[in-house]
Amino acid sequence: MSFITVNNLWKEYGSQVVLENLSLNVAQGEFCTLVGASGCGKSTFLKMLLGQETPSRGELLLEGQPFPAEPDRNRGIVFQRYSVFPHLTVRQNVLMGLELEQKPWLGKLFGSARAEALERVDAMLAAVGLSASADKWPHELSGGMQQRLAIAQSLIMRPRVLLLDEPFGALDPGIRGDMHDLLLKLWQETGTTIFMVTHDLREGFYLGTRLLVFDKIRHDPHDPQAFGATITYDLPIGRSDQALLDDINQSVNATARSQAA
Amino acid sequence: MRLINHHPGRTSAVLLGLLPFLLIMLVYSLASQQRLADNPNDKLLPGLEQMTAAVDRMAFKEDRRSGDFLMWQDTRASLQRLAMGTGIAALLALTVGILNGVLPMVRAGLAPLVSALSMVPPLAILPILFIVFGLGELSKVMLIVIGTAPIMMRDVAQRVRELPGEQLIKIQTLGASSWQVIIRMVLPQVLPRLIDAIRLSLGSAWLFLIAAEAIASTEGLGYRIFLVRRYLAMDVILPYVIWITILAIVIDQCLRLANRRLFPWYNAGAH
Numbered sequence: 151m152s153f154i155t156v157n158n159l160w161k162e163y164g165s166q167v168v169l170e171n172l173s174l175n176v177a178q179g180e181f182c183t184l185v186g187a188s189g190c191g192k193s194t195f196l197k198m199l200l201g202q203e204t205p206s207r208g209e210l211l212l213e214g215q216p217f218p219a220e221p222d223r224n225r226g227i228v229f230q231r232y233s234v235f236p237h238l239t240v241r242q243n244v245l246m247g248l249e250l251e252q253k254p255w256l257g258k259l260f261g262s263a264r265a266e267a268l269e270r271v272d273a274m275l276a277a278v279g280l281s282a283s284a285d286k287w288p289h290e291l292s293g294g295m296q297q298r299l300a301i302a303q304s305l306i307m308r309p310r311v312l313l314l315d316e317p318f319g320a321l322d323p324g325i326r327g328d329m330h331d332l333l334l335k336l337w338q339e340t341g342t343t344i345f346m347v348t349h350d351l352r353e354g355f356y357l358g359t360r361l362l363v364f365d366k367i368r369h370d371p372h373d374p375q376a377f378g379a380t381i382t383y384d385l386p387i388g389r390s391d392q393a394l395l396d397d398i399n400q401s402v403n404a405t406a407r408s409q410a411a
Numbered sequence: 412m413r414l415i416n417h418h419p420g421r422t423s424a425v426l427l428g429l430l431p432f433l434l435i436m437l438v439y440s441l442a443s444q445q446r447l448a449d450n451p452n453d454k455l456l457p458g459l460e461q462m463t464a465a466v467d468r469m470a471f472k473e474d475r476r477s478g479d480f481l482m483w484q485d486t487r488a489s490l491q492r493l494a495m496g497t498g499i500a501a502l503l504a505l506t507v508g509i510l511n512g513v514l515p516m517v518r519a520g521l522a523p524l525v526s527a528l529s530m531v532p533p534l535a536i537l538p539i540l541f542i543v544f545g546l547g548e549l550s551k552v553m554l555i556v557i558g559t560a561p562i563m564m565r566d567v568a569q570r571v572r573e574l575p576g577e578q579l580i581k582i583q584t585l586g587a588s589s590w591q592v593i594i595r596m597v598l599p600q601v602l603p604r605l606i607d608a609i610r611l612s613l614g615s616a617w618l619f620l621i622a623a624e625a626i627a628s629t630e631g632l633g634y635r636i637f638l639v640r641r642y643l644a645m646d647v648i649l650p651y652v653i654w655i656t657i658l659a660i661v662i663d664q665c666l667r668l669a670n671r672r673l674f675p676w677y678n679a680g681a682h
Contacts, residue, residue: 232577237599237600257591307585
């Protein structure tokens, strides 16, 4: 049995079809990157994995069980922005999950339990390179550092699945490279299953073990929303030759243009 | 250069700010001198001399009848009512506002009621308060609560709903229960916004306080003003109004500073 099973999954909002007939098996520890034009359901699929949306038809299973219908601590998330708490320092942000887990009523740790938890927090901050900023407020951090913090905050909970929704979309290109290295390192260390949505096809090719391209096969020029997107390429990475990249790029761009028109 | 691009320097900004105050004082003293020259017993526009004499009498000499220092007694009575009224209103606003903002089921049940209540003109139900709660302290405090709480509740609920949805999802992925979402994410981020809401509603709190005191009271700043009105005692009324204004400014600034001190992340544009 595979870790995550998607079986003939459809997502519709009224007459608008977002995803059609999606089928997929993902093994534990895979790093899937999701690419495609805007409006092709990448983020919708991620939201279903997160529990924020439910499928209209079909199955979405985690180890044979349907996905819980609300977010829980087995699935971590990093958004493009706003995923850290502005009223907590860097350390407190990472500590939060541990506190919530151990103190259902107060939601805060004190004394030796706190000191113990802080050791884990500091180790996590060191792993993402934020040790020097441990006592800063999030607004004092750069965009890249805020995303490091958001990743650390999620990973300290050891989620079974880590979901990344265009996590590096708002960052400078140079910083992105650093973040890629960091993410690959953390993924190898933790063995978490990762799904990452990105706009950047190259990023999708470079990172991860598996590339999923979301695209529309059928277009109705009179009713652009009549057909949904599905996975058009499902590639193990390593086969990343230039001709294929160009091919996918062309197809995705054509969809984007036809939607914009 | 266009007018819209002319900016005052630091000193000239201060001077420009002071100018209207000085002008008003000048116009007043000229008019006051004029009237006093015509009639030394004029009561409408008392000069500085009469006003200081009145303040001296009210604040620094024992009242002949009761032996109290009236102005301080009035101030204490009024501030006590104001503090209790705004305090209770703030607590109510925090509780109802957070529940309304966080829990969709509560919002569906309570939000229409809160909206309707905030439309009731509080002074129109003042007689009801006097009938129900009597003429004592309770009815005055209740008027402030009823007058300011519903609007603050709406404000707090709105602030809660303005928190980014990403945060709400994020804290759930960290395993938070609804209760933990409230105490770890919503409450701490709403507190500085509540203080802002209190600052905004203090103006109407004063209005309701003085209205209630004017109608039924035996002490208080509003009571005194309406009492001495019978004798056209502008020499008491004007210093009282200035004193109330000073109190309001001081309270407002204290809250602003408290907000800055207590929530450094809030004022750095982090929200």
